[in-house]
Amino acid sequence: MSDRPVDRSYQAETPEQARSAYDDWAESYEADLCATGYRIPAMIAAVFTRYVPADAAPILDAGCGGGIQAEPLAELGFGPMTGIDLSEGMLKVAERKGLYAALKQQVMGERLDFEDDQFAAIICSGVITPGHAPPHSFQELVRIARPGARIVFSLRSDARQKPEYPAAIDGLTHAGAWKHVFSSRAFHSMPYGEPNVLHKIHVYEVL
Numbered sequence: 001m002s003d004r005p006v007d008r009s010y011q012a013e014t015p016e017q018a019r020s021a022y023d024d025w026a027e028s029y030e031a032d033l034c035a036t037g038y039r040i041p042a043m044i045a046a047v048f049t050r051y052v053p054a055d056a057a058p059i060l061d062a063g064c065g066g067g068i069q070a071e072p073l074a075e076l077g078f079g080p081m082t083g084i085d086l087s088e089g090m091l092k093v094a095e096r097k098g099l100y101a102a103l104k105q106q107v108m109g110e111r112l113d114f115e116d117d118q119f120a121a122i123i124c125s126g127v128i129t130p131g132h133a134p135p136h137s138f139q140e141l142v143r144i145a146r147p148g149a150r151i152v153f154s155l156r157s158d159a160r161q162k163p164e165y166p167a168a169i170d171g172l173t174h175a176g177a178w179k180h181v182f183s184s185r186a187f188h189s190m191p192y193g194e195p196n197v198l199h200k201i202h203v204y205e206v207l
């Protein structure tokens with residue numbers, strides 16, 4: 001395994017490996033990603049403001065990292081926002097920004113420590129992807145979101161996407177757990193660093 005935190009984050013096979021990679025990367029993560037032209041935060045914030053009402057509260061930022069995708073939402077008055085992430089180092093970066101009403105260390109893929117129907121909207125940027133949150137993470141997001149809540153998430157959409165992720169989304173649709181609202185076109189999410197990586201932003205409404 002490469003020693004670079006970015007490579008370790010891609011290659012992680014367990015939550016412990018992902019946590020260690022992001023703890024080590026936390027202080028330089030945003031500078032490194034922004035140098036690649038990281039587009040997901042801007043795209044997901046634009047979609048979120050179009051499909052989530054301004055008074056939706058509370059909001060969960062699942063896999064919040066250092067909070068880069070929450071910055072425009074906070075500036076526009078969305079909130080209060082709760083952030084969860086498995087990396088304590090990333091949560092410390094987010095805490096310094098003062099955007100979140102609460103920040104908690106939690107692991108997507110395991111049961112989340114929230115009541116059913118707790119959140120009015122969920123944003124999830126760059127997290128539900130191999131080496132990070134597994135496909136079944138969607139089930140817990142649906143459980144803790146209220147009926148009518150919109151879950152706005154990014155998903156890799158190039159040839160290297162693992163079929164288990166779209167299959168999990170379709171499974172929840174066929175089960176009547178949520179319905180599709182919107183999907184963006186595929187865009188180059190890191191055009192100056194990883195030009196082959198494409199993402200889409202999706203919006204699903206919990207039923």
Ligand SMILES: C[S@@+](CC[C@H](N)C(=O)[O-])C[C@H]1O[C@@H](n2cnc3c(N)ncnc32)[C@H](O)[C@@H]1O
Binds near residue numbers: 015064069125
């Ligand atoms: C690519 S970063 C995205 C961070 C932020 N949302 C953004 O768009 O910049 C992935 C984040 O997901 C977190 N993460 C990875 N696997 C996770 C899991 N299973 N549960 C919770 N957080 C996870 C990492 O610690 C990291 O902060």
